[in-house]
Amino acid sequence: MITYLLRHRAIGLFLFIGLLTTVVSWINPAFLSAQNLRDIAVQAAPICIISCGVMLVLVAGEIDISVGSMMGVLAASMGIMVSASRAQLPPHVAIALTLLIGIGMGLFNGLLVAYAGVPSIIVTLGMLTALRGLTEIIMNGAWITDLPEEIRFLGTGTILSVPLSLWTTAGVLAMTIWLIHRTPIGRRIYATGSNPQAAQLAGLSIKSIKLFVFAWTGLLTAVATLVSVPQLSVVDSGIGVGTELLVVTCVVVGGTSVNGGVGTLSGVLCGVALMTMISTVLIFLKLGEHATYWSRAIQGLFILGAILADHWISNHKK
Template sequence: MKGGIRKVFAYMVRYRAAGLFLFIFCLLTLVTLVNPTFLEWQNLRDIAVQAAPICIISCGLMLVLVTGEIDISVGSMMGLLAACMGAMASLSRGNWPPGVVIPLTLGIGMLLGLLNGWLVAYAGIPSIIVTLGMLTALRGVTELIMAGTWITDLPSGIRFLGTGTWLGIPVSVWTALAVFLVSLWLVHQTAIGKRIYAIGSNPHAARLAGLPIKPIKVFVFAWTGLLTGVATLVSVPQLSVVDSGIGVGLELLVITCVVVGGTAVNGGIGNLGGVLCGVVLMTMISTVLIFMKLGEDATYWSRAIQGLFILGAILADHWISNQRKT
């Protein structure tokens, strides 16, 4: 009996998506028992809206981690992109049409990602350093652009991206779904997807096999930058105010989701299903805490729990790799 439980546990740890799914299910059951209103459409919709931008960026960041690199600049990048978008679109500043603002925002995101990727792949600087520098620098540029002011007058065209719905489901959730499907295609059905995994799995062999390591690394960073742009477009217009503090700490949340979702920090392993479960779980937690009627403490707890989850996930990975060795 004890062996049986152990086996199930081992399976759950190994097939992260299945384990997380079960965990989410248990959590849902528990919180619904305490407070049945959790399952109401409005609440689930709120969680989905909260999860959407995280999911979009996670799809990109997972690929960065799979190649064995890391990108901790996505939070600041979102801050800068929000400021750029706000400045271009706001009625009192640029007042440019959405048809111009949207591609420009995506383009800036991709360019910043390209810059990250170039510095990592071609200049040979470790990605943690490159993106740490970007984390600080981009936040600084954001503050310069915003110059201590707020943008409150986004035009309705842009606002629609954040608040509009189609068939009762918010635009951001549709976008996240589309990004997820595109990522599935990229990972499973394209040459570049296979090469991304190969590079992370064994960089030395990748070199001997003549894989284009540098262009692929640039690609994953640029792709993450582009997706950060997408996430900015569908999440920032939800707010009535754009300031220079958007996206602070976002990088940690995204990395937590990706790692909790079973992506190896050393590269080679990453599963989109697992990452999606990671995103759902991490965004649920703060809401769950509120619904568990913990009162004021709830918000304080969410950070601590986020940290515990990332440590737990890494411990689980460690445990698996030790098991494989023996």
């Protein structure tokens, strides 16, 4: 029974999250307050949105580590477009353009991977570096401090007292589920990742599928930027630094294989939940000042533990 549960990554992770929540809320009941759960969900929203894209990239047998710098460029260009002291574009135009830039960068990654045959880790590593430099150049040493109210609403507004970012996340999740289960594209992505040769022989266009997953990730990164950056009043040049590692960690902890073909949305969701709650948990445990310096090590051990437990179980299954 237990091995059955643990065999399915999502269930194992879910139980682990439950255990962690129980322990923390036993020590500090404030952890379970509605406000805190809502805050955690809002924090997790952008990571969750991007992870939906990166998961499909991994399933297709590629990887995307450029999303952090993409967010930087997107935030900077969005800020400049809407800022009252810069371009002053109407908010809906700026939103549309931001989404287009996101798709554009994703397509650029995808073209190089699919049609020029450059390994995705290299393309996206190059983009990670180059786009960070580009962000600095776009910002030119000044931050954007005057986002208009319409844009701030994307990050701080609520509909039926649920934050907009959560509605967006729900929408993206629904679309991803639909994409995976109800459209031929979903099946093709999995087929491409698990056996590219066979997929090719079966007449699938591997190239267009790869192009699609990168463009999709670019679009989702733009969506995540739009709903998360306006939570803050200042757009700085460091937005998104390190997001790529967090997203890849979430996706991988959620059981997605870096060899392609394997990955479930439920697993990824649990991965995102675990990774975003760890640091909150550490604060709620009130471990004292010395423990602050150990928090990165504790987070690392959590990741290591999740990965090793999974491998141990799957090795024993055989």
